[in-house]
Each structure stands twice: as structure tokens, then as C-alpha cells.
Amino acid sequence: MSDSIIIATRESPLALWQAEHVQALLRERYPEKDVKLLGMTTKGDQILDKTLSKIGGKGLFVKELEVAMQEGSAHLAVHSLKDVPMELPEGFVLAAVSSREDPRDAFVSPRYETLESMPAGSVVGTASLRRELMLRSKFPHLVVKPVRGNVGTRLRKLDSGEYDALIMASAGLKRLGLEERIREIISDEISLPSPGQGALGLECLANDEKTREAVAFINDEQTRACCLAERAVSRALGGSCQVPLAAYATITDSTMRLRALIGDHTTGELVATEQTGPWTEYERLASEAVEALLKQGARRYIEKLLTNQH
Template identity: 65%
Template sequence: MSPVQSPLSIVIATRESRLALWQAEHVQALLRARGHSVELLGMTTKGDQILDRSLSKVGGKGLFVKELEVALEEGRAHIAVHSLKDVPMELPEGFALACVMEREDPRDAFVSPRYASLEALPQGAVVGTSSLRRQVLLQALRPDLKIEPLRGNLDTRLRKLDEGQYDAIVLAAAGLKRLKMGERIRATFAPTAMLPAAGQGALGIEVRSDRQDLIDALAPLAHMPTWLTVTAERAVSRAMGGSCSMPLAAHGTLTGTTLQLDAAWGDTEGKRPLVRASASATVTTLAQADALGLAIAQQLRDGGAVGATPATAG
């Protein structure tokens, strides 16, 4: 039996958006309940500052985590709590994903003050999203819609909608539910219609890989079914060279030990049809989850999706 761990003093690096603070405070409360002393270090990242250009043009969602990683490297903070879909598929040398927590609703939400669903939108309606994944999936469902960029934190996006800049916007259901704003959701997309992003709805905790004491302290917060599922999803994205500059979706469902994994790749220019891939396998280890993700990525490439060279499992 392993010895009882001594309480630690832990500083959490977090972005200062309302959703990021909710996530950090959630982890803070769980760790405090286990006897640790936990404080927050609020930070503004480049991803928060650059609002006039799409993330795919300025470096991807890794812009939301870089400053937090610098704080970990310099010892000003010890852990960083991320929305997993914002975390690059390959972490820098010396960093590790120590824990993946139980997932909230992974689906996309349709938000509109005037229309009840995507089907109810009139022809040519303006829908806001800066996600290339959502763009290609929306175009596949409703080619007549006008998809316009939408940046900013959750409150900013909702304000732009309420000001009438868009007829509807598409957001992650998880963020709205975590901030007790579920009433803004007019409809939730079935994953079969709008396949979620890899890791959507899950929280990941990053640490320096040499901090075994922190890895041990975070272990009780981990949710292995979620971890297995998102590992398979992220493996698809990693093998395709995925980032937010790639219109790629990957979503898994674990039932017992069987993981069903679905993925889709689209062409933002609309010149190629949507490519879909699907497979299931027995998954009880992270290595098996990774292998399923790589197999799905190969299916996508075989179907005409354009990605990077195949990655090796690891």
C-alpha cells in the first residue's frame, strides 16, 4: 500500500476568462477537499489578446496555453487547468498531461434569440463561429448559410449575438452549462450531425513532467473512461497534423470496454466532400486508445482527407 501523501502547496495558472476561472476554481475546490493548499495565478494569454484574426492564422489554440506553460517552467505556478480541446496534441519537452477529468456534455449548442434550431434559420442567415470544424460541418448541413468569424470569450460572443451581429452562433454546450447559462441553448446538435472536436467538454491538467508529487496528488481527480476516450480522439488529430487550422472532428463513446470512434474532415474551400470515418475496438489502455485513433486517421486519409504524414503511436 502506498503511503498517504503529504499535503502540497499548489498554485494553479489560469486564464482570466469567466470559464477558465470556473475550471481552475473547480480543481482548486477538489484539491482543497483533499487537504492541499491551493491558490490561483490569473494570466492573460496571447489567445485572449488577439481578437481581430482567426486563431488558425496566428498560431492556433496553443496561444491559450503558452504563457501558462512559461509560468510552470519558471516555478510561479505548479499546474495549469485547460479545456482539453485547446491543448496542442504534442506538449513541449518537459511537460505532461497529468490528469483528464470527467467530461461535461461534449456536444455543440445552437444559440439564437430568434430561431429555435438550425433548420429554422431562413436562407442566407448569418451564423457565427471561428471554428473551421464547425464551419465545414455547418456548410454540409446548410450550404445556404453565411458563416462569419466570431472570436472572444463566451460573454463577448453572446453579447455580439444579442447585439444582432449574427442570427445564431454555435458554442460548446459544456461551457454554457458550467457557467449556469444552459438556458441560452436553444438546441443541442446530435454528434452525428455536428461531430464534436477532439477533447471537447473535458478538462486536462498540465504539469512539469518531473513533478511526480503533483502527478500523484492529481491522480484521484482523473476519470479513466474520459481519458481513454479523449486519447483516441486526440490521436486522430495528432496523426492528421491537427490544430485549429484543420477542419477536423473526432468523437468517441465508451460503452463498457468498447470504444466507438467517429471522425470527419472537411475542406473549407468546399471543393471536396466531407470525409467521414468510423470504427470501434476494445480499449482498456491509453495505448489501445491511441492505436484506434491512428487507424481512424488512416481511414480519413484513405477517403481523401489531407493531413500530415502518419504519426507513430506513443
């Protein structure tokens, strides 16, 4: 690596916050280096009239940044880990996973205090099939509608009356200084987070040893283990935003608790599992969770979704 470190980033306010956060960490650690941002607009930022699951999934937010690294115009990219496809393209690695911001979902509404207090027929917006599944499963009396766009765009749609409430990631709202918009943090017992939610993933070329070494100090070993367990569950079950799946791991003392569920977001039907064991054995816990979900019939949800998409 030369005297500069170039971070490729999307130009949405949240993506810029994340890239600037990593930029500040790197500047503090390496005051002699020039740490710069390369702002880019991805396909996922441009197509806002369709749901992610219909236009090709999470990779739409990542592809252009990967091309910039391959071409040598950037050394690394900073992502919300939940937006990173479960299979990285050949030649790329997750060089670091940062410690996690609050991974839970947030209830945002100008009209109601809590999700529980919303009357039948109220309209709730979400960009995620996982949250749609949670709403249909636990709050079948509410009307669920998709909402796309960055955080600011979604909040404007809420404020203009298109929706009575939104379910959003609390991490994004907190990072953007919009914590006062959160009416309620939804318990992870009610809304299980998506794989990697709240964590940042730093991606670089697998053969770029200098960048990998430079960012290694940002890696949080336990957060990484939790996120890799969650991502392994998702990957084994065809994980993408086309599948309404949640997976969330926590570590207490040295024990990991991994919970996962998958279902049908159109009906609210789901199957769920919980596995516990030493956190260093996160790969085993993930495969046991997958096995438990498949035994309960997870395959039928995946097949139904794939049939409906074709």
C-alpha cells in the same frame, strides 16, 4: 510539493470557472494545503481581431501558463482539453483528464428554435473551422461568419444583431450557468465534437512527481482513453485549429466507438470514418481511423489548407 498548490489559469470567466472547479476538488481532498490561483492573460486572450488559425493556433492560450510552471511560480495549469495543442512541449505531461461535461455543440439564437429552422441567408457565427465545415456541409444555405472573444463577448455580438445564431460548446455555457441560452443541443450525428471537447486537462511538469500524484484522483480513465484516441487522430492529421477536423469517442460497456472526419470548410466537402473495438485498444482504433481517412483522400484537404495559408 510544499503546503501550497498553485494553479496557473487564464482570466476569462470560463477558464476561471475550470481552475476554481479543480481548486475546490483539491481543497476537499487536501484540506491542509493552501490551493491558490495565479491568474494570467495569454496572447490568445489579447488578440481578438483575427481567427485563431491565422495567429498561431491553440498554443496561444497555453504558452504563458507553461512558462509559469517552468519558472516555478505555478505547479499546474487547467485547460479546456480541446484548447491544448496535440503535441505538448517537451517536459510537460497531461497529469489528469477529468470526466466529461456534455461534449456536444449548442445552437444559440434569440430568433430561431433550431438550426434546421433557419431560413436561407441567415448568419451563423462560429470560432471553429470544424463547425464551419459542418455548417457548409449540412446547411449550405446559411451564411457562416467568424466570431472571436470569450463566451460573454460572443453572446453580446449575437444579442446586438451581428449574427442570427452562434454554434458554441455546450460545456462552456453549462459551466458558466448560461444553459438557458441554449436553444438546442446539436446531435453528435450532425455536428461531431472536436478532440477533447467537454473535458478538462490538467498539465504539469513531467518531472514534478508530487503534483502528478496529487492530481491523479481527478483522472477519469475512460474519458482519458477517449480523449487520447481523439487527439491521436488529430495529431496524425496535422491537428490544430488550422485543420477542420472532428474526432469523438464514446465507450459503451467495454467497446469504444471512435468517429472522425476531416474536410474543406470552404466547400463543405468531407471524408469520415467510424471504428469500434475494446476501449483499452484506443491507440489502435485511432491509427485505423487515420488510415481510413487517408485512404479516402484526407491528405488533399490538409494540403489545400496549408497551401492557402502560405
